[in-house]
Amino acid sequence: MSIDATAGRARALWQELAAAPDAVFGTPGVCVAPASSLAPPSWVGVVTIGETALITAPTAPAADSVRTALSGLPADRLTDPATATALLPVSDTLGPAVLAYLAPDALRPPGPTGTPAERLTPGDAALRALSEEADAGESGLEEITSPVFVVRDGGARVLAAAGYAHWPRDTAHLCVLTAPDARGRGLARQVASEATAHALAAGLLPQWRARPAASRRVAAALGYRELGAQLSVRLR
Numbered sequence: 001m002s003i004d005a006t007a008g009r010a011r012a013l014w015q016e017l018a019a020a021p022d023a024v025f026g027t028p029g030v031c032v033a034p035a036s037s038l039a040p041p042s043w044v045g046v047v048t049i050g051e052t053a054l055i056t057a058p059t060a061p062a063a064d065s066v067r068t069a070l071s072g073l074p075a076d077r078l079t080d081p082a083t084a085t086a087l088l089p090v091s092d093t094l095g096p097a098v099l100a101y102l103a104p105d106a107l108r109p110p111g112p113t114g115t116p117a118e119r120l121t122p123g124d125a126a127l128r129a130l131s132e133e134a135d136a137g138e139s140g141l142e143e144i145t146s147p148v149f150v151v152r153d154g155g156a157r158v159l160a161a162a163g164y165a166h167w168p169r170d171t172a173h174l175c176v177l178t179a180p181d182a183r184g185r186g187l188a189r190q191v192a193s194e195a196t197a198h199a200l201a202a203g204l205l206p207q208w209r210a211r212p213a214a215s216r217r218v219a220a221a222l223g224y225r226e227l228g229a230q231l232s233v234r235l236r
Contacts, residue, residue: 002103003103003225003227005103006101006102006103006205006225006227007049007050007101007227007228009101009169009170009171009205010049010099010101010205010207010227010228011025011049011052011054012169013167013168013169013171013205013207014038014047014049014054015054016168016169017036017037017038017167017168018031018033018036018037018038018045018054018056019033019035019036019037019056020032020033020036020056023054023056024054025049025052025053025054026052026053026054027051027052027053027073027074027075029053029054029055030055030056030057030063030066030067030070031054031055031056031057031063032056032057032058032059032060032063033056033057033058034058034059036056036058038054038055038056038230038232039056039094039232039233040094040232040234041058042058042234043058043094043232043233043234044056044057044058044062044066044088044232044233044234044235045230045231045232046078046079046084046230046231046232046233047079047099047228047229047230048075048076048078048079048228048229048230049099049227049228050075050227050228051074051075052075053075053078055070055078062235065088065089065235066088069087069088070084070087070088076229078231079095079096079229079230079231080096080231081093081095081096081231081233084231084233088233088235089235089236090233090234090235090236091234091235091236092233092234093231093232093233093234094231094232094233095211095229095230095231095232096211096229096230096231097209097210097211097229097230097231098209098210098211098216098226098228098229099207099208099209099226099227099228099229099230100207100208100209100210100216100219100220100224100225100226100227101205101206101207101208101224101225101227102196102200102205102206102208102222102223102224102225103223103225104200106223106224106225107193107196107197107200107222107223108221108222108223109193110186110189110190110193110221110222111186115151115152115154115187115190116151117149117150117151117190117191117194118149118150118151118152119147119148119149119150120147120148120150120158120161121147121148122144122145122146122148122163124148126150126152126156126157126158127141127148127150127158127161129157129158130157130158130159130161130177130179131177133179133180139175139176139177140165140173140175141161141163141175141177143165143173143175144163144164144165144175145163145164145165145166146163146164146165146166146172146195146198146199147163147198148161148162148163148195149161149162149163149191149194149195149198150162150191151187151190151191153182157179158179159178159179159182159187160176160177160178160179160182160187160188160190160191161176161177161178161191162174162175162176162177162188162191162192162194162195163175163195164195164198164199164204164206166204167207169205170203170204170205171204171205171206171207172195172196172199172202172204172205172206172207173207173209174192174195174196174199174206174207174208174209174219176188176191176192176195176215176218183214188215188218189218189221189222192218192219192222193222196222206224208224209230
């Protein structure tokens with residue numbers, strides 16, 4: 001699958017999540033969509049894929065303000081918090097997060113780690129223990145609907161876990177978490193590779209959303225390509 005085809009699937013996903021019948025990627029089209037999944041309720045959501053953007057606002061006045069302020073800006077500036085804060089009455093921001101995708105023939109298997117991965121079901125007690133000791137908020141571990149691929153320390157403790165949430169448009173949204181004292185050993189790449197391969201075998205489009213540089217490096221090592229970004233802003 002080409003990058004263009006992968007980007008097309010990504011745009012179709014976010015257009016559906018925009019929850020607006022007139023939602024199309026442009027520069028910058030702003031849709032009034034109170035129920036949009038591009039951002040939390042009452043926030044403005046911005047998603048870019050390539051050089052195009054999709055923006056949703058909770059009300060018509062907010063949409064007018066955003067459209068006027070951001071008109072003419074290139075896509076890469078639309079997800080820049082400093083730009084949004086300078087041009088809009090912003091009270092809070094979430095992101096930006098990079099959006100990366102993987103074509104079916106692009107997965108790069110990780111090197112050997114010496115510890116085989118196991119499968120657990122979502123909600124397993126060992127996963128709850130990992131979430132309590134690590135920063136689970138960014139990982140989305142509690143949203144996983146697939147099998148969860150894990151590496152243990154030789155006992156009951158899970159050191160790294162990965163799976164995906166099945167999103168619309170046959171998208172697999174990857175969720176990865178590693179215990180703080182086990183990072184830097186290639187375990188995240190190992191379990192994420194297993195989860196990604198599972199998604200590809202099911203005919204899904206793997207999506208990786210990340211803010212930390214370390215998470216972006218893991219995705220790149222597996223073959224994910226950064227095709228876009230996401231930013232949410234709350235207006236005063």
